[in-house]
Amino acid sequence: MTLTFAPAGSDALPLHVLEPAGLEAWLEDQPEATRAWVAANGFQADLGSALMIPGPDGRPVAGLMGYGTEAARRRGRFALAGAVGRLGQGPWRIANNLPGGRIEEEALGWLLAGYRFARYAGRVPEMPQLVAPEGVDAARIETLAASEALIRDLVNTPASDMGPEELEAVARSLATQFGAAIEVTTGDALLEQNFPMIHAVGRASPRAPRLIDLRWGARGPRLTLVGKGVCFDTGGLNLKSGASMGLMKKDMGGAANVLGLARSIMALDLPVQLRVLIPAVENSVSGSAFRPQDILTSRKGLTVEINNTDAEGRLVLADALALADEEKPDLLLSMATLTGAARVAVGPDLAPFYTGDEAFAAALSRASGPAADPVWRMPFWDPYEEKIEPGIADLDNAPAGGMAGSITAALFLRRFVTDTPRYAHFDIYSWQPAPATARPKGGLGQGPRAILAALPEVLGL
Structure with a gap:
């Protein structure tokens, strides 16, 4: 599958994209045969509609595509994409x-x-091909499409073929493609290198846990991306129900999204020193699984009481964030399919994010709309800090009460970022639950395009 534009020199057919209010004016300049054809087919330029215009020999000579009203377009993204399949091959x-x-x-x-x-x-x-429109940076758009396809492919691949080792292989392939350096710490070496919580979460699986560490770029500000790579989540000893476990192949969506974002950054040769950290594990059940009421000591030295083994994502992220924080990057971002509470709060279409950096939040919000990548700021609400303090350890991985679950998870992660002023966490879904324009049901990128568009302002590139 190649998501690219048709060559610029292609003998392409003209496509007229029209709003309902502009259809009549366009028709006035057309020959009678065209006006009759449009009327006979009932074309009204509604959103998602398309019509081929035949020439005297019956072959298409042009096309019409309905762009609907501005109000209709505001209700979704990628307005043209819904009608692409109704056109002939073109280009x-x-x-x-x-x-x-x-x-x-x-x-x-x-x-x-x-x-x-x-x-x-x-x-x-x-699908019908399009010649890159005038004024569009075709290479950039093709890069965004390829990076989104990578994210979707990773999330859509079942855990049988996308475990920690396979996720490492993808990262290694990207490193080879773009000349990045990569180091991977695997299995018991995680304990030797002081990543105890990554090891604890992944040790029950026969598929060894690991920490993937990719570096690229030698100039510019330092940007570190941390992505949750739980390749399958049974819930551990707090076993999920069958219904809740059904989508857990996508629990590595944070890793998929940071790899997609990293791919765009490297392909576009942004002047940054990029680091990508992915704790890759499978949260399984066996005699060696970590248990409820266990207390784990993190890389940061903070102790964590385990009150639910199904709140494992924040544990593996914590060790990776602690490592990232030791280097004090100019910007540190984490992405994870972390909580169901985030879905209850904002649904599947928005990517909620947490940050104390007002400039980053403002830049991201401005970039989100043009990038067609909606985000929504959530609060690091300090009064909830006490909810993540169990009393017999420094932190609780699953506070009781069931309220503010996404906020308390974000506050938990923030405890591991003490020396990096600019930090943001994204609690994403990374899944399209029902087909929509340009988004079939399945894996989805959430946040990378908005972040990419905001980086020049945020980092002064």
Whole structure:
């Protein structure tokens, strides 16, 4: 599957993208045969509609695509993508200026409409190709599409083929592709290198836990990305129900998203010193599994009382964040499919994030809309700190009460970032529960495009 634009020199057919209010004016300049054809087909330029215009020999000579109203477009993303499959193969070139000036978003959506996960069954249908619209940075848009496809592929792949070792292989492949350095600490070496909580969470599985550490770039500010790589989560001894376990192949969505973001950063050659840390584990059940009421000592030296083995993601992230914090990067970001509470709070479409950095929060929010990558700021609410303090250890990994679960998880992680002023945590879903334009049901990137767009302002690139 290649999500790319048609070559610039292609003999492309013109595609007229029209709002309902502009259809009549366009028709006035068309020959009678075209006006009759549009009327006979009932084309009204509604969002998601498309119509081929035939020439005298019956072959298409142009196309129409409905862009709907601004109100209709505000209810979703990638407005054009919903109609791409209704066109012939083309290739096509957009012949007019799009109302609203969202050409980059629509160009990306067109490419993403061609994504399918067909590793195990089916085939990827050939989608109509588009010539990169004038003024669009085609290489950048293709990079964003390829990075999103990587995220989706990783999340969609079942745990049988995407365990810690396979996740490491993907990171190694990216390192080779972009000339990055990579080190991996595996199995009992995690204890020797002082990553006790990563080891504790992963030790019950025959698939050895590991910490993946990728570095790229030798100039510019230091950016560190930490992604939760729980390749499958049974819940451990606090075993999940079958229904709750059904989607746990996606519990490495944080790792997938930081790898997708890292891929974009490296492909676009941003002037940063990039580091990617991924604690990769499988939270399984065996005689060596960590237990409720165990107390673990973290890399940071903080002790953690285990009140639910199903709150394991924050444990592996904590050791990785502690390592990242030792280097005091200019910006530290963590991404994880961490809590169901975040889904209750904002649903599946928004990526909630936590930060105490006002400049980062503002830049990210501004970048989010144009990047078609919605985010929503949540609070590091200091009065809830006492909820994560159990009394017989420094921290509680699963506070009782059931309230503010996403906030308390974020506060837990913040305890491991003490020397890095600029830190943000993303509690993402990384899953599209029902098909939408340019987003088939399945794995999804949430946050990387908004972060990428915000980095120049945030880091002064």
